[in-house]
Amino acid sequence: MKLLIVEDDKRLAAMISRGMSSEGYSCSIAENVASGLAAATDVDLIILDRMLPGGDGVELCRQLRAKGNRVPIIMLTALADVDERIDGLRAGADDYLGKPFDFEELLARVEALVRRAAPQVESPNLQCGDLSINTEEHTAQLRGVDVPLTALEFDLLKLLARHPNRFWSRERIMSRVWPSTAEPETNVVDVYISRLRRKLSAAGATSIIETRRGVGYRLLSPVND
Missing domain, CATH: 1.10.10.10 (Winged helix-like DNA-binding domain superfamily/Winged helix DNA-binding domain)
Known part of the structure; x- marks a missing residue:
């Protein structure tokens, strides 16, 4: 599974990438809206920061949905306001997680969205x-x-x-x-x-x-x- 991490905080992006890679995911990192939009064409899930240089995650999310890209998106934000979370969800995000967050919770949310997007019939x-x-x-x-x-x-x-x-x-x-x-x-x-x-x-x-x-x-x- 390919994950795209759109996050301008290099240390946080690297931490998420290391953790997800250890769980078997292939990760790439983009640091702004333009590079995130360009890299979002061949991934299975996007972890998207709310505040980005050159724009914000909500706008990137809107652009992806307008182009017909239905890849699952988890939005990360340090903004605690309920209206900010609502904006992200209405722009097309599938889930929202506040900063700071526990990696295990992020991983659980990624796994839930992956299962929802590609349900599998498992043998008993x-x-x-x-x-x-x-x-x-x-x-x-x-x-x-x-x-x-x-x-x-x-x-x-x-x-x-x-x-x-x-x-x-x-x-x-x-x-x-x-x-x-x-x-x-x-x-x-x-x-x-x-x-x-x-x-x-x-x-x-x-x-x-x-x-x-x-x-x-x-x-x-x-x-x-």
């Missing part, structure tokens, strides 16, 4: 080496041996298995697996990861889930202990 069967998961039947097996899981344990394993070898931070796991009403306890993800490890180990696998300090957790694939 996930396979990671010898680990088999059926998302419709809510079952998991390791070399044919059932791994008994609670609903939350299953959802956690499913998330990791859909993206093998990819690290997930505690915050992203919480936002994807736990209900929005859940209390954000700092160690709840660690507890459930530990439970998963014990149950997978009981089924005959070890060293499946890797922890990297300060980064998060990932399911190693292929799972073939």
Whole structure:
């Protein structure tokens, strides 16, 4: 997926680019309205700053929509006024995020817009080496041996298995697996990861889930202990 970051703050643009690149996105950067307009022809999503030299993001958004460009746009702004956000949305932006923002929230919004723009029919069967998961039947097996899981344990394993070898931070796991009403306890993800490890180990696998300090957790694939 190709992302265009239209942002004149070079440090912020570089931070967003590094973070998105680490998640598998291909990123390019434009610093003003003219270069943003020129670069917006072959991208899957635009992260657009509200205030730009030589114009502003709202005008760039309007120009893109007037040209028939329907690429999803997330607008960033340091302006807290409700009318400013309304202007951006009415100009054609799909989402709005205030500065300063948490990168994990920006990433979650990007992923939501990507899913909305290109919905995919996913197979109910996930396979990671010898680990088999059926998302419709809510079952998991390791070399044919059932791994008994609670609903939350299953959802956690499913998330990791859909993206093998990819690290997930505690915050992203919480936002994807736990209900929005859940209390954000700092160690709840660690507890459930530990439970998963014990149950997978009981089924005959070890060293499946890797922890990297300060980064998060990932399911190693292929799972073939």
